[in-house]
Amino acid sequence: MSTLFETVKLNQLTLQNRVVMAPMTRARTSQPGNIPNPMMATYYQQRASAGLIISEATQISDDSQGYSFTPGVYTDEQVEGWKLVTQAAKQAGAAIFCQLWHVGRVSHPVFQQGQLPIAPSALSPVETKVWIADEQGNGNMVDCVQPREMTLTDIKRVVNDFAYAAKRAIEAGFDGIEIHGGNGYLIDQFLRTNSNHRTDNYGGNRENRTRFLLEVVDAVSDTIGSDRVGVRLAPFITFKDMDCPDIVPTILAVSEQLQTRDIAYLHLSEADWDDAPVIPESFRVALRSVFTNPIIVAGSYTQARADDILQHGYADLVAFGRPFISNPDLVSRLKYNQALDDLDGATLFGGNERGYTDYSVFSHRE
Template identity: 80%
Template sequence: MKKLFEKAQLKSLDLQNRVVMAPMTRARTSQPGNIPNDMMATYYQQRATAGLIISEATQISDDSQGYSFTPGVYTDEQVKGWQPVTKAAHEQGAAMFCQLWHVGRVSHPTFQKGELPIAPSALAPIETKVWISDDQGNGNMVDCIQPREMDQSDIDRVIKDFAYSAKRAIEAGFDGVEIHGGNGYLIDQFLRTNSNKRTDNYGGTRENRIRFLIEVVDAVIAAIGADKVGVRLAPFITFKDMNCPDIVPTILEASRQLQARDIAYMHLSEADWDDAPVIPESFRIELREIFTNTIIVAGSYTQERANEVLNKGYADLVAFGRPFVSNPDLVSRLENNYDLADLDGATLFGGDERGYIDYPAMQIAEAVE
C-alpha cells in the first residue's frame, strides 16, 4: 500500500515523499533576459518539502517564448540565475527537474522579434490568448495569430535547442528535465490531427505525428541520459483548440516508445476545472500496462484521491499545483489535515513578492490570527 508521504525512488534519486510540486507559470523573472532571481529561489525553497519539484515552464531558445517574464535556461545569465534556485530546493531535501517548453503557435510576434511564431501547420489556435506585458508589469491578454509552418530546418533546430537547454539545465543544478509535450504547446501540436495537417514524415499517421516528440526525447537522452528525462503529456486536455479525436491512442503509442527508452517518468496533466472530463479507468489500466516506469499524475488531487490512485497502482507520484501557491507548507498541511489557505488569483502572474513569497506557513498564520 503506497502512501503519499512515504519515501520513493525516481531512478537514482531518493525522494522524501511522493508529493510533487507541479510546474506553474508565475512570471517573476528579472528583465531583460528572462533571468531567474533570488525571489524565485525563496519561492521554491519555501515549497521544497515536496519530494520532487518540477519548475515552471522554461524556454529553450529565443523563439520558444509565448508569455512575458517566463524564464529561460539557454543563456549563461539564465543558468547562473537558476543555480541559487536549485541549491535552495536541494538544501530543503527536494529533487528538482526543469520543465522545458517550446510554445509553438501559442505565441505572438512580440516574442519573435517581429516574425511569425512557428508550428507544425499554419493554423491559428481559436480563442487562444497569450499574456504580453511591458517592463512595469502592465499587461494584457492578446490573441494568437496564424503561425508559419515549420520546415525541416526549423524542426532540426528546435530538436537541437531542446538538447542544448537540457545540458544547460544540468549545469544549472537541476536533477533532470521534463519535456513539455502537453497543454497545447509545440510538441502537443505535432501529436494532434487538428493542429497537424502536414503531409511529410511528421504528419498524417500516428507514427508520423509522434516522430517529433520521439526525436526530441532521443536528442535529450543523448545529451544528459534517459534517467534524467521526464515527459509531460495531456491526453484529455483540449483547451487551446486541441480537440483531437485520435489523441488517446496516439498517447498510448507514444508511451510504448517512451517506455522502450527507459525514461525516468511520464507526467500526465489532467483537466482540473469543475466540469472537466473524467479520465476512464480503462485508460489508466492500459497506460500502466504499457508504461511501467514512474507515472506522475496532476489535476486537482486531494489527499484521498492521491492515495487512491497510488494504491491502485495507476501512479507512483502525485503532483499538486494551485494549492502549493498559497500553501508553501502544503506537505505538512496535508499530512496533518490542516485547512488550506486560498490563493489570490490576481497575483498569479507577474508582479513582486505579493502573492508569491508572502503566503505564511501554518504556524505563522496561527500566530498572527
C-alpha cells in the same frame, strides 16, 4: 500513514515523499533577459518539502516564448539565475527538474523579433490569448496570430535547442528535465490531427505525428541520459483548439515508445477545472500496461484521491499545483489534516512578492 508521505526512488534519486510540486507559470523573472532571481529561489525553497519540484515551464530558445516574464535556460545569465533556485530547493530537501517547453503557435510576433511564431501547420490563429507586458509589468491578454509552418530545418533546430537547454539545465543544478508535451504547446500540436496537417514524415499517421516528440526525447537523452528525462502529456485536455479524436490512442502508442527508451517518468496532466473530463479507469489501466516506469499524475488531487490512485498502482507520485501556491507548506498541511489557504488569483502572473512568497506557514510540533 498515507502512502503519499513515503520515501520513493526515482532512478538514482531518493525522494522524501511522493508529493510533487507541479509546474506552474508565475512570470516573476528579472528583465531584460527572462532571468531567474533570488525571489524565485525563495519561492521554490519555501515549497521544498515536496519530494520532487518540477519548475515552471522554461524556454529553450529565443523563439520558444509565448508569455512575458517566463524564464529561459539557454543563456549564461539564465543558468546562473537558476543556480540560486536549484541550490535553495536542494538545501531544503527536494529534488528538482526543469520543465522545458516550446509554445509553438501559442505566441505572438512580439516574442519572435517581429516574425511569425512557428507550428506544425500554418492554420488559423488558435483561440487563446497570451500575456504581453512591458518591463514594469503592465500588460494585457492579446490574441495569437496565424503561425508559419515549420520547415525541416526548423524542426531539426528545435530538436537541437531542446538538447542544448537540457545540457544547460543540468549545468544549472537541476536533477533532470521534463519535456512539456501537453496543454496545446508545440509538441502537443504535432501529436494531434486537428493542429497537424502536414503531409511529410511529421504528419498523418500516429507514427509520423509522434516522430517529433521522440526525436526530442532521443536528442535530450543522448545529451544528459534518459534517466534524467521526464515527459508530460495531456490526452484529455482540449483547450487551445486541441480536440483531436485520435489523441488517446496516439498517447498510448507514444507512451509505449517512451517505455522502450527507459525515461525517468511520464507525467499525466489532467484538467483541473470544475467541469473537467473524468479520466476513465480503462485509460489508466491501458497506460500502466504500456508504461511501467514511474507515472506522475496532476489535476485537482486531494490527499484521499492521491492515496486511492497510488494504492491502485495507476501512479507512483502525485503532483499538486494551485494548492502549493497558497500553501508553501502543503506537505505538512496534508499530513496533519490542516485547512488549506486560498490563493489570490490576481497575483498569479507577474508582480512582486505579494501572492508569491508571502503566504503563511502552518507550524506543527511533533
